[in-house]
Amino acid sequence: MAEISYPFAETNESGGSQMVSQVQWQAMASMWGGDRVDFTLASESYSGSVLPFASRVINGRAVEVKPGRAWVGGFYYQLTAAATVTIEANPTDKARKDTIVLRADVVKGSVNLAAVKGQPSASPIAPQPQRNAGQVWEMVLYEVDVPAKDGAISPVSRMPFKMPPAISTPWNTRASGTFQQVGTFLYDLDNNGGDTQYEAFNGRDGYVITRHFGKSRPYTPSLVNAKSVPSSGLTLTGRWRWVAPNVVYFSVNINNTTTKPIENTGGTTALGFKLPQTANGDTGQIFTGFLRNPNYNSGLPNFMDIQGYCFKGNGAQHVTMYVPNVASLKEGLDTLRVIPAKSEIAFSGMYEANIFG
Structure with missing residues (x-):
C-alpha cells in the first residue's frame, strides 16, 4: 500500500498499522531529537568526574566508563554499572586516535559500548561514527589519544548533552528568566505589541538578549x-x-x-x-x-x-x-x-x- 501510518490502536485498510518494527520505530523516534546524554547541563560549572559516563584509565589499556543514560539513534540506553572498554595496543611508531561509542545495532537489537580503532598516522584523525538508519548508529562518548610505542592512552570527552528546553513568554520575559535554569533560551513573543520580539539566554554571566527579531x-x-x-x-x-x-x-x-x-x-x-x-x-x-x-x-x-x-x-x-x-x-x-x-x-x-x- 502506498500510504503507511503508525502506531494506531488497530491495523486497518487505510494503511494504519498497530505494530511497529524496529526500523519503523527508529524512523519515528528520530523525529523526537538528536543523540545526546540524558543529563541536563543546567549548572554554571561541572567536574568531569560527576557527569554521566565519567571515565578513568585502568591497567594501562582499558577505559572504565561509569553509569549513565543516553538517547542513541532513536533508542534509549542505560548503563547501570561501570563497564570496561579495552583500547587495542599501538606498537607502531605513529600515534592513533580511537573512539569509544554507544552503538545502536538494529539488526542485533541492542545498544552497547564499543571501541572503534583509528589508523596510525603522523596526523591521526579519529574515525567518524556510523550513522546508518536500520543498521548501525553510533554516538561518540570519547576520543582516545593512543600514542606510538604503546604510550599511555588518554580519553577526552566528546559527549553531546541535553540542555534545558527553550521557552516562550507573551511578555515579562526578563522577569521570567530569573526562574529558569542556567543554559535556557527564552523567546519574548511580545503578544501585547508594546516592545520587540527577541531571543534571550539565561547563562553563567546572567540574562542577556541574544538578538532582536523583526524590525529594528x-x-x-x-x-x-x-x-x-x-x-x-x-x-x-x-x-x-x-x-x-x-x-x-x-x-x-x-x-x-x-x-x-x-x-x-x-x-x-x-x-x-x-x-x-x-x-x-x-x-x-x-x-x-x-x-x-x-x-x-x-x-x-x-x-x-x-x-x-x-x-x-x-x-x-x-x-x-x-x-x-x-x-x-x-x-x-x-x-x-x-x-x-x-x-x-x-x-x-x-x-x-x-x-x-
Missing part, C-alpha cells in the same frame, strides 16, 4: 556638548537592534536643516551623540561616519570623514566626534566643534555594549 527599534540620538539645539529644523533619527549577545547594530542620522550652525559649549569641547545602549569601556571603541555639507558652511568641506570614539572607562553613553584638521593633514584629527547649517551627519556600525558591566 527607533531611538533619538540626542546631542552631547551642544550649546544651542534648535527647537525645530533639527532631525535626530536613530535605529538599533541586538544582533548577538551584548552586541548592538545601530545607525544614526543628524540633519540640521536650519540656516544656523550648531556649536559646541566652548573651547575644544567635542560634539557627540547618545548611543542606544552604553558601550563597553574596557578598551575604548571606534566608530566611522561622514559629514555631508553641500554648501561648504562653517568652513568645512562638502563631504568629510568623521571618526567617533567611546573612551575607556566604566562604559560610555555617547560617541565623541573627531574630524581631520581642515588646514593641514599633518595636524591629524580635531574635535568636531560645529554642525554646519544645511548639513547632515550619518553613522552606522556595531559595538560591544556593557550589559555585564
Whole structure:
C-alpha cells in the first residue's frame, strides 16, 4: 500500500498499522531529537568526574566508563554499572586516535559500548561514527589519544548533552528568566505589541538578549556638548537592534536643516551623540561616519570623514566626534566643534555594549 501510518490502536485498510518494527520505530523516534546524554547541563560549572559516563584509565589499556543514560539513534540506553572498554595496543611508531561509542545495532537489537580503532598516522584523525538508519548508529562518548610505542592512552570527552528546553513568554520575559535554569533560551513573543520580539539566554554571566527579531527599534540620538539645539529644523533619527549577545547594530542620522550652525559649549569641547545602549569601556571603541555639507558652511568641506570614539572607562553613553584638521593633514584629527547649517551627519556600525558591566 502506498500510504503507511503508525502506531494506531488497530491495523486497518487505510494503511494504519498497530505494530511497529524496529526500523519503523527508529524512523519515528528520530523525529523526537538528536543523540545526546540524558543529563541536563543546567549548572554554571561541572567536574568531569560527576557527569554521566565519567571515565578513568585502568591497567594501562582499558577505559572504565561509569553509569549513565543516553538517547542513541532513536533508542534509549542505560548503563547501570561501570563497564570496561579495552583500547587495542599501538606498537607502531605513529600515534592513533580511537573512539569509544554507544552503538545502536538494529539488526542485533541492542545498544552497547564499543571501541572503534583509528589508523596510525603522523596526523591521526579519529574515525567518524556510523550513522546508518536500520543498521548501525553510533554516538561518540570519547576520543582516545593512543600514542606510538604503546604510550599511555588518554580519553577526552566528546559527549553531546541535553540542555534545558527553550521557552516562550507573551511578555515579562526578563522577569521570567530569573526562574529558569542556567543554559535556557527564552523567546519574548511580545503578544501585547508594546516592545520587540527577541531571543534571550539565561547563562553563567546572567540574562542577556541574544538578538532582536523583526524590525529594528527607533531611538533619538540626542546631542552631547551642544550649546544651542534648535527647537525645530533639527532631525535626530536613530535605529538599533541586538544582533548577538551584548552586541548592538545601530545607525544614526543628524540633519540640521536650519540656516544656523550648531556649536559646541566652548573651547575644544567635542560634539557627540547618545548611543542606544552604553558601550563597553574596557578598551575604548571606534566608530566611522561622514559629514555631508553641500554648501561648504562653517568652513568645512562638502563631504568629510568623521571618526567617533567611546573612551575607556566604566562604559560610555555617547560617541565623541573627531574630524581631520581642515588646514593641514599633518595636524591629524580635531574635535568636531560645529554642525554646519544645511548639513547632515550619518553613522552606522556595531559595538560591544556593557550589559555585564
